[in-house]
Amino acid sequence: MSCLAWNCHGLGNWRARIELKELIQAKDPLVVFLSETWSKKDQLEKIRCNIKYAGLFVVPKQDVGGGLALLWKHGVTVWVDSFSRFHIDAKVHGGSADAWRFTGFYGAPDAQDREDAWAMMRLLNSKPHLPWLCMGDFNEILFTEEKGGGRIRPHCQMQAFRDTLDVCGFVDLGFTDPEFTWNGNRHGHIIWERLDRGVANHDWLEKFPTATIRHLHYVELDYRPLLLILDPNGESQRWKRKPFRFEEMWLADRGCSDTVLRAWESQPRGQPMFWVSTKLKKCKKMLKAWSKDHFGSVKKQIVQKKELLWKAEEELANGGSHDSVVELRRDLNVLLDKENHMWAQRSRIQWLINGDRNTGYFHGVATQRK
Structure with a gap:
């Protein structure tokens, strides 16, 4: 408790x-x-x-x-x-x-x-x-x-x-x-x-x-x-495994399209519909690996950036540099915007203005759909 x-x-x-x-x-x-x-x-x-x-x-x-x-x-x-x-x-x-x-x-x-x-x-x-x-x-x-x-x-x-x-x-x-x-x-x-x-x-x-x-x-x-x-x-915490989703924010990185092209170049045997199914599965697998190794989890990056920010603030309290705190906060805000974009996509609400950064609203709608 x-x-x-x-x-x-x-x-x-x-x-x-x-x-x-x-x-x-x-x-x-x-x-x-x-x-x-x-x-x-x-x-x-x-x-x-x-x-x-x-x-x-x-x-x-x-x-x-x-x-x-x-x-x-x-x-x-x-x-x-x-x-x-x-x-x-x-x-x-x-x-x-x-x-x-x-x-x-x-x-x-x-x-x-x-x-x-x-x-x-x-x-x-x-x-x-x-x-x-x-x-x-x-x-x-x-x-x-x-x-x-x-x-x-x-x-x-x-x-x-x-x-x-x-x-x-x-x-x-x-x-x-x-x-x-x-x-x-x-x-x-x-x-x-x-x-x-x-x-x-x-x-x-x-x-x-x-x-x-x-x-x-x-x-x-x-x-x-x-x-x-x-x-x-x-004291305890619970962790849940999340299903695979294609994140719209990946499109900002060229590595995403390169990964899809490599997956689609494979030539499986069988009927045309089987080809499509096999390529989609391979594309999913390759995108997950690419996201983990190159793009990374936004949530994980946020956690890591927060930890760096905490350390920088502690150093600042002991006479450290204020510039590093400002830079880390700026980087963290970029990641928070990416996370907001991710939840906006998952909510499937297209009528909201793209610049609205209400992550809480998007998160609520997206999770209600599960």
């Missing part, structure tokens, strides 16, 4: 929606908390239906920014107890002996409003006692070591955050993988900070003693998703 928390920085970006869906498919979280959705309830309801989750609770956006959402799977009972612009507080497995609290939290982005957020957290602490987990984007760090680049964080801001966690009896759950969860450019300086985290009280830690948090990788956004794994020994 796992829980996912992510400052998605607006789900109007189709790539953010695709990345969210891929994360959920790969990690299969029990509960998903999203902050800064910048979305209305009907938009989030479409996402809930797309990922096939049972429940959704929304705190609408205010003006342009903000917005929170909590989603949960079928088979789990979730009772939303309270909410504000800073949080959604819920009981997981409500009404049973296994009940525990999940609070998705979003700290005020402006320092002058942060005390209001901490006051809300202290108020939540006054509720009836249960094993309690709180995770999300707190927009604050605990120690100076959790920031790289830019101005030094005022001690009073960090101390206010530490005091609030102490009042609530929270313990930082730590993390694995990359050190920072956010990066951005401020006044010409690249800044890295650990703004996102999970904290829990001692009762929750006794209930889930092996729970760990992973800082996941990201492509489009400034924030890393947080994955809380409640039972690391039970």
